[in-house]
Amino acid sequence: MMCSKYGTESMNQPDEQLPPQKFVSLSAQLMASLRALESTRSDCLFSDPFAAQLAGSEAFAFLERRKVKLEEEGRAYVAVRTRFFDDFLLDSMSWASQVVILAAGMDMRAFRLPWLEGTKVYEIDQPQVLNYKNTILKNITPTCQRYTLSADLTKQWHEQLLDAGFRSEFPSIWLLEGLLMYLREQEVHELLKTISSLAMAQSCLGLEAVT
Numbered sequence: 693m694m695c696s697k698y699g700t701e702s703m704n705q706p707d708e709q710l711p712p713q714k715f716v717s718l719s720a721q722l723m724a725s726l727r728a729l730e731s732t733r734s735d736c737l738f739s740d741p742f743a744a745q746l747a748g749s750e751a752f753a754f755l756e757r758r759k760v761k762l763e764e765e766g767r768a769y770v771a772v773r774t775r776f777f778d779d780f781l782l783d784s785m786s787w788a789s790q791v792v793i794l795a796a797g798m799d800m801r802a803f804r805l806p807w808l809e810g811t812k813v814y815e816i817d818q819p820q821v822l823n824y825k826n827t828i829l830k831n832i833t834p835t836c837q838r839y840t841l842s843a844d845l846t847k848q849w850h851e852q853l854l855d856a857g858f859r860s861e862f863p864s865i866w867l868l869e870g871l872l873m874y875l876r877e878q879e880v881h882e883l884l885k886t887i888s889s890l891a892m893a894q895s896c897l898g899l900e901a902v903t
Contacts, residue, residue, distance in 0.1 A: 717818075717820055717821055717824065718750070718751065718754070719797070720797030720798045720817075720821050721746065721748055721751035722747070722754060722755070723770065723797060723798060723870065724740075724743045724744075724746040724747035724751065724797075724798035725744075725747035725752050725754075725755055726755075726770040726771075727740045727743040727747075727770065727771075727774060727798075727800075728740065728743035728744035728747050730770065730774070731743060731744075736771075737771045737772065737775040738771070738774055738775050738778055739804070740800055740804055741804070742803060742804070742829070742832070743798065743800065745828055746798040746800070746825060746828055747798070773870075773900065777867060777869055778801065778805065780867075780896075780898045781805065781865060781867065782806075784865045784896045784898075785807065785811060785865065787863055788863035788864050788894070788895060789810050789811045789812060789862070790811075790812050790858060790859065790864040790865065791812065791814065791836075791864070791865045791866075792813075792816065792865070792866050793814065793815050793816065793867045793869075794845055794866070794867065794868050794883075795817055795845060795869075795871040796815035796817045796822075796840075797817060797821060797825075797870070798821075799815065801813070802815065802834045802835070802838040803829070803832060803833075803834050803838075804835070805835060805836075806835060807836040810837070811836040811837065812837045812838075812839065812857065813834070813837070813838050813839070814839045814840075814841060814856060814858060815838065815839070815840045816840075816841045816843050816845065816852075816853070817842070818842065818844065819842035822842055823842075826840060839857070841856055845871075845875075845879075845883060846875065846879050846882075846883075849886075850886050850889070850890055854890075858890070860889075860890045860891070860892060861892060862892065863891075863892060863893075863894040863895045863896075864892070864895045864896075865895065865897075866887055866891060866896065866897045866898065866899075867899075868897070868898070868899040868900065869898070869899075870900060871899075871900070872899060872900065872901065873902040
């Protein structure tokens with residue numbers, strides 16, 4: 693998916709300088725808040741009934757402070773991106789039962805998409821993001837076999853994925869949504885090289901490339 697940063701740029705510039713870990717968490721919650729608002733529309737492109745709870749009051753307050761107008765500054769971008777990758781995953785799962793979501797954030801596809809029986813979804817992100825998310829979701833049952841892995845994607849993480857049961861000899865689906873624009877060029881190359889080493893023929897990669 694080729695896209696422009698228009699629509700999220702203003703939301704990714706915090707009011708004050710935030711520590712990196714806080715910025716990562718807030719960014720994930722902001723995306724959840726936009727998915728929550730999209731889900732309330734009568735003509736919504738998708739439904740994410742968990743997004744509002746994951747977003748929390750801080751993210752909605754941030755949108756209010758920035759006076760984000762969804763029709764002008766991001767509704768189309770975030771909504772279309774989410775629906776685009778929903779369709780990509782659903783179309784791909786007939787030949788691959790392993791799904792890896794890198795920088796998963798507050799992504800709720802493991803809970804809201806109708807996965808085929810036996811599908812394994814691996815979510816990888818920073819520990820503070822996954823801890824927050826898992827605490828909120830502790831009483832909610834996913835629609836797949838869900839695994840969460842705490843890791844820094846700019847360092848070595850593939851061993852954790854293999855230890856969690858990922859089988860590189862079988863086809864897999866990979867999703868990099870809202871990630872690459874935050875990495876340096878060399879980090880992007882290294883990440884894609886790692887994915888290539890783990891993904892056999894007939895695997896699928898969905899990613900967002902900023903122009």
